[in-house]
Amino acid sequence: xxxxxxxxxxxxxxxxxxxxxxxxxxxxxxxxxxxxxxxxxxxxxxxxxxxxxxxxxxxxxxxxxxxxxxxxxxxxxxxxxxxxxxxxxxxxxxxxxxxxxxxxxxxxxxxxxxxxxxxxxxxxxxxxxxxxxxxxxxxxxxxxxxxxxxxxxxxxxxxxxxxxxxxxxxxxxxxxxxxxxxxxxxxxxxxxxxxxxxxxxxxx
Ligand SMILES: N[C@@H](CCC(=O)N[C@@H](CS)C(=O)NCC(=O)O)C(=O)O
Numbered sequence: 001x002x003x004x005x006x007x008x009x010x011x012x013x014x015x016x017x018x019x020x021x022x023x024x025x026x027x028x029x030x031x032x033x034x035x036x037x038x039x040x041x042x043x044x045x046x047x048x049x050x051x052x053x054x055x056x057x058x059x060x061x062x063x064x065x066x067x068x069x070x071x072x073x074x075x076x077x078x079x080x081x082x083x084x085x086x087x088x089x090x091x092x093x094x095x096x097x098x099x100x101x102x103x104x105x106x107x108x109x110x111x112x113x114x115x116x117x118x119x120x121x122x123x124x125x126x127x128x129x130x131x132x133x134x135x136x137x138x139x140x141x142x143x144x145x146x147x148x149x150x151x152x153x154x155x156x157x158x159x160x161x162x163x164x165x166x167x168x169x170x171x172x173x174x175x176x177x178x179x180x181x182x183x184x185x186x187x188x189x190x191x192x193x194x195x196x197x198x199x200x201x202x203x204x
Pocket of ligand 1: 013041056
């Protein structure tokens with residue numbers, strides 16, 4: 001495979017998921033940073049790459065792939081021998097898909113209203129966050145705790161890209177999920193202290 005190119009704003013956006021996986025895999029990649037302050041992602045140059053005007057984008061062997069989850073899954077497939085996804089015939093495979101989807105849909109959607117208040121007055125943001133805390137967070141925390149109270153990883157007995165998806169979504173909304181759960185805090189510490197996560201600078 002040619003050198004992988006990752007388009008992103010910086011280390012702290014969803015591109016960190018892709019970088020974290022590549023660091024775990026020890027695969028070299030190149031970063032191309034776009035300036036979100038000057039809205040470089042809405043210029044014709046970037047829209048020609050991704051008409052959604054959103055990061056991250058990966059170039060894999062000349063193919064442009066968007067969506068952080070899609071890129072992560074594509075890399076797990078491409079380098080399947082590295083075991084960052086359970087094998088096709090593994091009993092863990094179904095739960096691997098479940099947790100990928102849980103992070104990319106359920107967790108993302110819970111915070112969508114809050115994300116949409118970016119730039120709004122502080123009181124409006126706080127009210128939106130309070131709503132998430134009361135209405136959505138308890139069931140998400142319960143779901144994650146059910147698994148993580150007695151397991152090191154979100155699926156199976158080893159680290160997979162589902163851990164990347166779930167762990168990278170945990171700090172959403174000023175860390176309100178983590179605040180509510182020592183179990184999630186323990187998982188978060190285990191994941192964020194992995195050397196590859198640190199090299200990816202996902203968590204600052
Ligand atoms: N579902 C997409 C979300 C992409 C997304 O919204 N990216 C943010 C940065 S993390 C972005 O580019 N926002 C700028 C915009 O949409 O204007 C993914 O997971 O890659």
